[in-house]
Amino acid sequence: MAEDIYQPLDQDIHTEPMILQMGPSHPATHGTVRFTLTLDGEKVIKCDTEVGYLHRGFEKECENSTWTQVFPYTDRLNYVSPLLNNFGYALAVERLLEIEVPERCNWIRTIMGEISRLSDHLTCVGAGGLELGAMTAFLYALEGRELVWDLIEEVTGARLTVSYGRIGGVKDDLTEDFADRWAYTRGRLQEIHANTHKLLTRNRIFLDRMQGTGVLTPEMGISYGYTGPVLRSTGVDYDVRKDHPYFMYGEVDFDVPVGDTGDNYDRYLVRMEEITQSIRIIDQCLERMEPGPVNSDDPRVVLPEKEKVYNSIEGMINHFKIIFEGIQVPPGEVYSYTEAGNGELGFYIVSNGTGKPWKIHVRSPSLIMMGGLHHLIEGGLLADIIPTFDTINMIGGECDK
Amino acid sequence: MSKKLIDFVAKHFADEVLDSHSRLGNDTVVLKRDRLPEIVERLRDDESTAMNMLRAITSVDYLNRIPRFEVVYVLYSISKKHMLTLRVVVEEEDCTAPSIHHLYGAAGWMEREVWDMYGVEFDGHPDLRRVLLYEEFEGHPLRKDYAKQASQPRLDLLVRERDSVEEFNVFYKSKPSEGSRDS
Amino acid sequence: MGLEHQLPEVLTTRLESAVGWARKHSLFQYPFATACCGMEYMATASSRYDIARFGAEIPRFSPRQADLLWVVGTVNHKLAPFLRRIYEQMAEPKWVMAFGVCASTGGFYDNYATVQGIDKIIPVDCYIPGCPPRPEQVIDGLLALQSKIQAEPWMKYAYEEKAKRRAEMERSGNPLFTPIDGQET
Ligand code: SF4
Numbered sequence: 001m002a003e004d005i006y007q008p009l010d011q012d013i014h015t016e017p018m019i020l021q022m023g024p025s026h027p028a029t030h031g032t033v034r035f036t037l038t039l040d041g042e043k044v045i046k047c048d049t050e051v052g053y054l055h056r057g058f059e060k061e062c063e064n065s066t067w068t069q070v071f072p073y074t075d076r077l078n079y080v081s082p083l084l085n086n087f088g089y090a091l092a093v094e095r096l097l098e099i100e101v102p103e104r105c106n107w108i109r110t111i112m113g114e115i116s117r118l119s120d121h122l123t124c125v126g127a128g129g130l131e132l133g134a135m136t137a138f139l140y141a142l143e144g145r146e147l148v149w150d151l152i153e154e155v156t157g158a159r160l161t162v163s164y165g166r167i168g169g170v171k172d173d174l175t176e177d178f179a180d181r182w183a184y185t186r187g188r189l190q191e192i193h194a195n196t197h198k199l200l201t202r203n204r205i206f207l208d209r210m211q212g213t214g215v216l217t218p219e220m221g222i223s224y225g226y227t228g229p230v231l232r233s234t235g236v237d238y239d240v241r242k243d244h245p246y247f248m249y250g251e252v253d254f255d256v257p258v259g260d261t262g263d264n265y266d267r268y269l270v271r272m273e274e275i276t277q278s279i280r281i282i283d284q285c286l287e288r289m290e291p292g293p294v295n296s297d298d299p300r301v302v303l304p305e306k307e308k309v310y311n312s313i314e315g316m317i318n319h320f321k322i323i324f325e326g327i328q329v330p331p332g333e334v335y336s337y338t339e340a341g342n343g344e345l346g347f348y349i350v351s352n353g354t355g356k357p358w359k360i361h362v363r364s365p366s367l368i369m370m371g372g373l374h375h376l377i378e379g380g381l382l383a384d385i386i387p388t389f390d391t392i393n394m395i396g397g398e399c400d401k
Numbered sequence: 402m403s404k405k406l407i408d409f410v411a412k413h414f415a416d417e418v419l420d421s422h423s424r425l426g427n428d429t430v431v432l433k434r435d436r437l438p439e440i441v442e443r444l445r446d447d448e449s450t451a452m453n454m455l456r457a458i459t460s461v462d463y464l465n466r467i468p469r470f471e472v473v474y475v476l477y478s479i480s481k482k483h484m485l486t487l488r489v490v491v492e493e494e495d496c497t498a499p500s501i502h503h504l505y506g507a508a509g510w511m512e513r514e515v516w517d518m519y520g521v522e523f524d525g526h527p528d529l530r531r532v533l534l535y536e537e538f539e540g541h542p543l544r545k546d547y548a549k550q551a552s553q554p555r556l557d558l559l560v561r562e563r564d565s566v567e568e569f570n571v572f573y574k575s576k577p578s579e580g581s582r583d584s
Numbered sequence: 585m586g587l588e589h590q591l592p593e594v595l596t597t598r599l600e601s602a603v604g605w606a607r608k609h610s611l612f613q614y615p616f617a618t619a620c621c622g623m624e625y626m627a628t629a630s631s632r633y634d635i636a637r638f639g640a641e642i643p644r645f646s647p648r649q650a651d652l653l654w655v656v657g658t659v660n661h662k663l664a665p666f667l668r669r670i671y672e673q674m675a676e677p678k679w680v681m682a683f684g685v686c687a688s689t690g691g692f693y694d695n696y697a698t699v700q701g702i703d704k705i706i707p708v709d710c711y712i713p714g715c716p717p718r719p720e721q722v723i724d725g726l727l728a729l730q731s732k733i734q735a736e737p738w739m740k741y742a743y744e745e746k747a748k749r750r751a752e753m754e755r756s757g758n759p760l761f762t763p764i765d766g767q768e769t
Contacts, residue, residue, distance in 0.1 A: 027645040052533035053663045057695040079620035142630040225507030361459040371510030535662045552696045
């Protein structure tokens with residue numbers, strides 16, 4: 001047989017290890033990452049990951065802004081799901097201030113957060129298809145993302161960098177026809193979801209590239225601090241939304257999908273299932289939310305209404321103080337965490353009692369996942385890096401801060 | 402939150418604890434520096450605590466305070482679902498902390514990041530390189546005495562490549578017939 | 585019946601406009617996507633906005649095959665040498681588009697890490713403002729670049745070579761070289 005002929009040959013061929021630089025500008029590393037690979041033939045023996053090509057001094061910028069001015073910077077952390085970062089940061093500061101937000105605000109945050117998660121997962125799945133040659137899946141996913149972004153634009157006024165969160169509330173209520181628009185988007189998204197399943201899930205090429213590559217074990221995942229869909233694909237059902245419910249996640253009913261082998265294919269399936277679950281959460285929220293105020297009434301943090309600002313001296317002074325001096329946050333520190341698109345997004349915030357944060361540390365899931373990435377890559381083929389890197393879904397802004 | 406974890410640390414390592422409090426849902430213990438790996442290992446391996454995940458390591462620079470730095474470790478238990486924050490004080494003159502990279506895989510990169518940004522060295526770390534910045538960078542940007550805009554370009558940025566383009570522009574303005582015409 | 589049947593067999597035009605026309609409608613692009621703007625670049629390139637309508641369809645991930653370098657997103661000091669290198673690898677004629685305020689001016693990241701506009705490193709032909717620019721704006725920027733390409737004299741690059749050589753000779757102090765105005769010897 002053919003294999004027998006080649007076997008002795010194979011053993012005799014002595015290959016020198018070759019060192020290959022992959023990145024920092026490589027089409028499949030959708031951020032800018034550099035791998036220094038040591039190859040034996042096509043097999044990766046050693047991989048050294050280098051990040052930081054998008055380091056923009058997030059933490060330094062935050063220390064020089066008022067608490068409210070930090071929002072635009074958080075948008076650009078995980079720029080595929082900016083709303084989740086907004087709300088994560090708002091929640092952290094609210095914990096430090098010990099204020100409660102009104103119920104409707106929590107409903108809105110849940111809805112908008114899940115919409116953002118949809119955009120994140122769609123991008124990840126679509127781009128993954130694109131890199132394995134399935135251009136059609138990418139175009140479908142992008143169409144879905146455009147629809148989702150239309151909804152976001154309707155509510156927040158921007159497509160991508162939204163700055164919709166506020167400390168003690170959100171910028172504005174949902175628009176009146178939001179539910180109708182959602183009904184349309186929902187139908188279309190479900191079609192797209194079904195089409196993507198048809199295109200990819202049983203596709204031979206896709207299966208061959210994804211199954212059994214980039215395998216993560218649960219022990220390693222926990223030890224390396226992996227969270228989010230990547231950890232869940234190994235069978236550990238750690239989801240902040242379920243384990244430590246915040247906003248309205250305690251009230252709604254949803255499942256946390258878990259995989260069992262922890263390979264690329266499982267990660268893809270977990271993301272696809274999470275899309276369904278997000279749609280389910282949004283449906284329930286829209287059904288159950290009641291009209292009401294969306295901002296807390298604490299004058300320390302929320303800007304007074306324009307009418308008061310222009311017509312009364314207290315209102316004006318209050319407005320002036322919040323804008324110029326910033327919200328006064330009592331001294332202390334807090335570690336607050338939420339479930340973002342890629343995993344647990346934590347903010348460790350230190351305040352010294354002034355209008356500017358003394359320190360903001362982001363526990364960005366991507367950076368921590370990049371720390372253990374070489375274990376997924378080593379021992380595999382060079383070509384397997386591409387699906388692995390995609391399903392990890394490293395986002396540059398979040399990873400490099 | 403119960404103070405179970407704080408009591409656990411206080412019981413087994415009473416000499417090491419400088420302070421402890423439970424505020425805003427975070428249990429915090431402030432520790433002396435030297436026996437940290439031992440404490441973390443105990444917290445990780447003991448049945449009743451089982452802190453099997455390291456959420457974050459970071460540092461805080463309190464500029465005018467002595468000791469100046471604090472290294473913060475956030476531990477979490479996936480099975481027990483509880484969290485503990487450990488804070489370790491570090492002096493400015495002796496800016497080191499013991500490494501815990503052998504206990505958690507994630508610690509390696511987190512410690513590199515802290516070294517990169519704050520210049521806290523981790524004793525025993527096998528590969529303490531910069532993560533986010535580049536080798537040629539001097540200083541540690543998140544220290545409070547590092548100026549925000551003090552950039553250190555890797556390239557000599559002001560060499561303009563296309564001086565010739567400007568020269569051409571001057572040329573064809575003076576002799577339009579030789580250059581481009583509107584089309 | 586296509587339009588070509590209505591045309592005469594021979595069309596006359598100037599060579600320069602014909603070359604400009606061909607160049608502007610066959611831009612091979614190299615997306616140097618680093619940050620958030622990359623998401624809008626993806627949106628512009630795919631289903632809804634479809635940049636292929638303007639002849640800038642094919643992304644080439646090798647700088648040697650590309651004419652148009654899109655710098656999409658923030659460039660920091662760590663990345664700067666790579667950007668310069670990629671630009672130098674591209675063959676003439678080449679154009680550079682700064683996509684978003686970060687690439688144009690550094691945007692609102694005014695700190696130790698970021699380059700305050702890529703024009704500090706490489707020449708830029710067209711700036712698209714916005715953080716991130718909307719796809720419509722990107723297309724507008726592309727059209728502006730196309731009209732610029734059309735207006736470019738087609739011998740520009742040959743001229744540039746000459747000018748470069750002249751500058752070099754001047755720098756090296758070659759005695760055979762005499763400045764044009766002839767005031768020095
Ligand atoms: S211009 Fe704005 S959206 Fe674009 S890369 Fe810069 S920060 Fe991101």
